[in-house]
Amino acid sequence: MEYRSFVDIYTEWDIVAARQLGRNEAKNSGFGTVDQARITTAISELARNIYLYAGKGRLEIERLSENGLHGIRIIASDEGPGIQDMRKVMEDGYSTSGGLGAGMPGVKRLMDGFKVDTEPGVGTTITATKWLR
Amino acid sequence: MMNMRIPILKLNDTLIVSIQWELDDKTALQFQEDLLNKMHETTARGIVIDLTPIDFIDSFIAKVLGDVISMSGLMGAKVVITGIQPAVAITLIELGIRLEDVLTALDLENGLDKLQKELEA
Numbered sequence: 001m002e003y004r005s006f007v008d009i010y011t012e013w014d015i016v017a018a019r020q021l022g023r024n025e026a027k028n029s030g031f032g033t034v035d036q037a038r039i040t041t042a043i044s045e046l047a048r049n050i051y052l053y054a055g056k057g058r059l060e061i062e063r064l065s066e067n068g069l070h071g072i073r074i075i076a077s078d079e080g081p082g083i084q085d086m087r088k089v090m091e092d093g094y095s096t097s098g099g100l101g102a103g104m105p106g107v108k109r110l111m112d113g114f115k116v117d118t119e120p121g122v123g124t125t126i127t128a129t130k131w132l133r
Numbered sequence: 134m135m136n137m138r139i140p141i142l143k144l145n146d147t148l149i150v151s152i153q154w155e156l157d158d159k160t161a162l163q164f165q166e167d168l169l170n171k172m173h174e175t176t177a178r179g180i181v182i183d184l185t186p187i188d189f190i191d192s193f194i195a196k197v198l199g200d201v202i203s204m205s206g207l208m209g210a211k212v213v214i215t216g217i218q219p220a221v222a223i224t225l226i227e228l229g230i231r232l233e234d235v236l237t238a239l240d241l242e243n244g245l246d247k248l249q250k251e252l253e254a
Binding site: 012013015016019020023033034036037038040041044045048092093099100102103105106109110 | 155157158159188189190191192193195196218219220221223224227228229230
């Protein structure tokens with residue numbers, strides 16, 4: 001059985017709410033402090049991307065249980081402008097918003113699985129997974 | 134929700150800041166401004182920012198911290214960051230953020246020592 005929870009992202013405060021939810025879910029799933037920090041940081045980056053680039057969207061957290069493995073999946077979805085140049089977005093230091101450009105490649109490094117579905121003008125869904133070891 | 138201000142304490146020519154709760158974006162930016170104003174008012178030459186209670190730092194907070202260190206440098210003050218937890222250090226590096234040329238120390242006590250040595254040097 002899967003368990004899902006979500007935070008709708010409209011304001012900067014929702015970024016805080018999303019990472020608090022993520023931290024709790026990570027803790028309750030049995031992740032240690034370092035993985036809790038990784039998951040919380042990843043959620044913060046993805047939620048901020050929604051806020052900055054799409055204006056609004058949803059951050060979902062799903063508890064996973066597959067073939068005896070347990071973990072957490074973060075799904076960040078929006079109906080924003082989509083990502084024009086995927087290769088650039090995954091480059092360290094690339095940012096169109098004056099940030100550090102650490103977000104996307106950083107999230108990929110922090111998590112175990114990372115997938116981006118994006119279509120210009122339609123939206124973006126980013127899925128990132130972390131497994132309990 | 135109400136905006137919380139981070140208290141900035143003055144001890145001789147040093148400003149001491151302990152960040153006690155999770156920073157949201159607005160509080161972080163407000164802190165940046167408050168710290169620079171306080172420096173200007175007090176002519177403090179050194180700042181210690183203690184992050185012991187903080188359990189994660191994302192790229193935005195890292196940028197604000199990095200900026201505040203550069204801005205303080207422009208105004209002639211030195212900043213020491215203390216109390217970065219293991220989980221925070223690991224995630225910052227994995228995220229790809231290198232706070233280079235930043236003075237750090239294990240805790241507030243060591244941080245104040247380091248700052249004194251830097252200011253005397």
